[in-house]
Amino acid sequence: MAPPTKAPERGRRAKRPTGDEREQLIRETLESLLESKSFHEISIDDLAKGAGISRPTFYFYFESKEAVLLSLLDTIVSQADAASDAAQAALDQNPARFLRDALTAYFHYFGAHRAVSVAGTEAGAGNPKVRTLWNQVRERWVAAATAGIEAERARGAAPEGLPARDLAIALINMNEGVLFSAFAGEQPAIAEDHVVDVLIDIWLKAIYGGNPPEPAQT
Amino acid sequence: MAPPTKAPERGRRAKRPTGDEREQLIRETLESLLESKSFHEISIDDLAKGAGISRPTFYFYFESKEAVLLSLLDTIVSQADAASDAAQAALDQNPARFLRDALTAYFHYFGAHRAVSVAGTEAGAGNPKVRTLWNQVRERWVAAATAGIEAERARGAAPEGLPARDLAIALINMNEGVLFSAFAGEQPAIAEDHVVDVLIDIWLKAIYGGNPPEPAQT
């Protein structure tokens, strides 16, 4: 938001890293510590040390460690959303294909930062702000899925049945639980190379019943 | 395990509550505090105060607040499992009916202690012991569902398709996410009076495709 501090002058080494560099360093420290410890085992002092600053200085940049996590999650969510939006625009007429692309995008971006994702669900349990972020993300996905289901019903490709929003909520919850349990690597979980296929199969059966959707017109 | 302390003699009021009563009192204190605060906002001192003892004395009974929660969860899980087992024995030939009864049982028992259930998922995120308990519970459900799906396929009622265990894992994850988000009462969530119906519909479509199962023989 605020205009970033100017980059250091050419040829003259800055005495101190700029504020933005520090902020980024804190984020990176958290992400890298999360590879080896769980979120609540990481103290603010760990983050400060990792970024080469003292604990009070940490508070100059973030108000809590949850805020750092939130900022990491924000980045991942917007990357995944962007990829999914791109798929949607291109493939509006082939729902099954779109589903696969969108799911693959989420799998890819959250999987690439699995430690952060898993920490997000951990912190979301206890912290209202993190929980609110997750709920907003879920709500966006649910809304998109609901709209998709209603559109397919309207064009006659999918049968009527459960309220579209209820169905969407259930399926989104399934995705979340399945993906994150796969990322967390504890049993029971679906092997990562099947996950997307399993989810898609269930989405299609739940939405279309026995009749797989035809592409609208090729 | 250890034989319980004798009940106080008739007519003679015990100076102190017995150990077992205290233990139970601690459990009740946690459950009642969970109605109004989240698990991590509750301190060991709160539990001790609630049970009328000092903090060190708390450690005589439990080694941590997670242990208290674990003990509450154990109770709920075994109640729900018992109810579900009872349904299974009686209704082996009518799978859809069994599914409804089992799900209703879980909905009922976990819903009756929703604060504890929600705290369980919260604590499970951060605490290995709690997480292990959940995973064992999930594993048991997944195994049961896998066996059920395979049985239905063997008798020709359900079509082949996804590996039965993968399908089971996905559906169990869905149940968990959907039920607990309904209990937690935050959006997006399915209204409590639809939850079981929505879940059953998806289970049936995912397992049987377009062809709803017939009872074996009436």
Place this chain on the structure above:
DNA sequence: GACAAACTCGACACTGTGTTGATAATATGG
């Protein structure tokens, strides 16, 4: 080269945890 803004941290007060060691209540069995 002085002034404001951005940034930094030592030192403090506070909250919660887990342990130790001394003490009190109760049960048991000679």
Place this chain on the structure above:
DNA sequence: CCATATTATCAACACAGTGTCGAGTTTGTC
């Protein structure tokens, strides 16, 4: 009915982490 083992209790301590205050130091700007 009293010795003695067991069970139960807690004051006091050492510690780890949090969040804030106020006094300092850079750094950009005019």
